[in-house]
Amino acid sequence: MVGLAQAMAAACAPRDSVRAAARGARVALDGSFAAISAWERERGRLRVLVNEGERRAGEEEFPEDESYPVHDFPEITEFLHELWVGGGGPHAWVESAVGDRPGRRGEALRRRGRGTCVVAPIVLSGRAWGELYVARDEGLPDFDEGDADFATVLAAVVAAGLAQNERLEEARRLAFTDPLTGLANRRAVDMRLDGALEEHRRTGVVVSLVVCDLNGLKTVNDTLGHAMGDRLLERFGSVLSLCGAMLPGSLVARLGGDEFCLVGVGPTADEIVRVTEEVCTRAAELELGEGVACGVASTGDPIGLVKSSRRLFRLADAAQYKAKAARSPKPVVAGRDTAVVRLADAAAEEAPGERRRFRGRL
Numbered sequence: 001m002v003g004l005a006q007a008m009a010a011a012c013a014p015r016d017s018v019r020a021a022a023r024g025a026r027v028a029l030d031g032s033f034a035a036i037s038a039w040e041r042e043r044g045r046l047r048v049l050v051n052e053g054e055r056r057a058g059e060e061e062f063p064e065d066e067s068y069p070v071h072d073f074p075e076i077t078e079f080l081h082e083l084w085v086g087g088g089g090p091h092a093w094v095e096s097a098v099g100d101r102p103g104r105r106g107e108a109l110r111r112r113g114r115g116t117c118v119v120a121p122i123v124l125s126g127r128a129w130g131e132l133y134v135a136r137d138e139g140l141p142d143f144d145e146g147d148a149d150f151a152t153v154l155a156a157v158v159a160a161g162l163a164q165n166e167r168l169e170e171a172r173r174l175a176f177t178d179p180l181t182g183l184a185n186r187r188a189v190d191m192r193l194d195g196a197l198e199e200h201r202r203t204g205v206v207v208s209l210v211v212c213d214l215n216g217l218k219t220v221n222d223t224l225g226h227a228m229g230d231r232l233l234e235r236f237g238s239v240l241s242l243c244g245a246m247l248p249g250s251l252v253a254r255l256g257g258d259e260f261c262l263v264g265v266g267p268t269a270d271e272i273v274r275v276t277e278e279v280c281t282r283a284a285e286l287e288l289g290e291g292v293a294c295g296v297a298s299t300g301d302p303i304g305l306v307k308s309s310r311r312l313f314r315l316a317d318a319a320q321y322k323a324k325a326a327r328s329p330k331p332v333v334a335g336r337d338t339a340v341v342r343l344a345d346a347a348a349e350e351a352p353g354e355r356r357r358f359r360g361r362l
Helices: 001-008 015-026 078-085 105-111 143-172 186-203 216-223 226-244 269-285 309-325 339-350
Strands: 033-040 045-053 067-069 092-098 114-124 127-137 209-212 251-254 259-265 292-298
Touching: 001 015, 015 033, 015 045, 015 127, 015 143, 045 127, 067 251, 092 105, 092 143, 092 292, 105 251, 114 143, 114 216, 127 216, 143 216, 186 209, 186 251, 186 259, 209 269, 209 309, 216 226, 226 251, 226 269, 251 309, 269 292, 292 309, 309 339
Parallel strands: none
Antiparallel strands: 033 045, 033 127, 045 067, 092 114, 114 127, 209 259, 209 292, 251 259
C-alpha cells in the first residue's frame, strides 16, 4: 500500500499515475490483471483509463476509447447510492465467473478466461468517480471478503493520488461541467448541438433534444432543506446518465436549477422517446421529489426545418411545459403533438430571441 502511494506521487503525468495505481493494486491483491475506469456522467459510460497486467486480445494498456454503458454495470450508480442513502460508505465487492449475481461482470470474466474479480468504488469529494478492478485468472484462488476489505482501503489510497491530478484538470473541466451533478453544463450542450445540427444539415443525421424539469424540488428544499434538494438533483442526474447510456453518443446535462437535458445524435426519434419514458418511470420511483416533466423535440419527427439549436430548444421547452401543466407521467413529443409545434412557433414570432414565451398560454 505504501509502495502504491509512493509510485503515484512520483508519477509525472496523469497516465503514469493511473498506471502506477493499477499496478500497485494488482500486486497488493496478488491479481493477474487490473484496470481503472472513470465514470463519465455526461456520456453515461465507464471509460477504461488503463489495463495493467496479463491483458487479453483487444485490451490495450491505454485504450483510446474502451468504454461501457453504466446501464450494463449499474452498480456504480444504483448500488452505491442506495448504500450511501442509508449512511454507509463505499465498499468493494467480489464477483465470480461462476456466481449468480445479476449483471455482466461474470459474463466478462468467463469471456476473458478469468475466474474472479474484486471491484472497489473510487470516491472523490464524496462522489463516485470510477472504479478499481482487479481480477485473477481461472484456476487461481477466488477473492474473498478480506480481499474486498483490503481493496476498499487501496481504492481510498488511489483516490488520494488521483485527487492531485483532478485539481490540475479542474479549471478545464469546470468550463463544461455542472459542479453539483458532474454532468455537462449549458455551454457544453450549446457546443454539442451546434456541431450536431451542422452534421444534420450535411448528412441528415437525426438530432434530438429532451428537456426535463424536476417536479417537487421547491417542496423538498422548503420542507427538508437544500441539502436534500441537492441530493434529489444528484440522484436524478444519475438516473438521466444511466438512461442516456442506452443511446450511443448522447450527452446528458444540467441546464441549471431543476432543469436537465439530453442530446441525442444518431438514434431514431422512437428510440429517444423510449429512453425518455424510462427516465420518467425511474424518476417517479425516486425517494424524493414528485417525478419529472419531459419534452422531446427531434428532427426525426415532423417539426419542420430546424435552422438552429434555439428552435429545437423552443420546441422541447413547449413540450416540457405541456407535460408539466398536465402532470403527464410520460413525455410530450413535439411533432406528434401538433399543438406544441404551433405554440412554440407562435411564441417565436412574438419574441424570436427568447426560449420561452408560452407559459401563460398553457
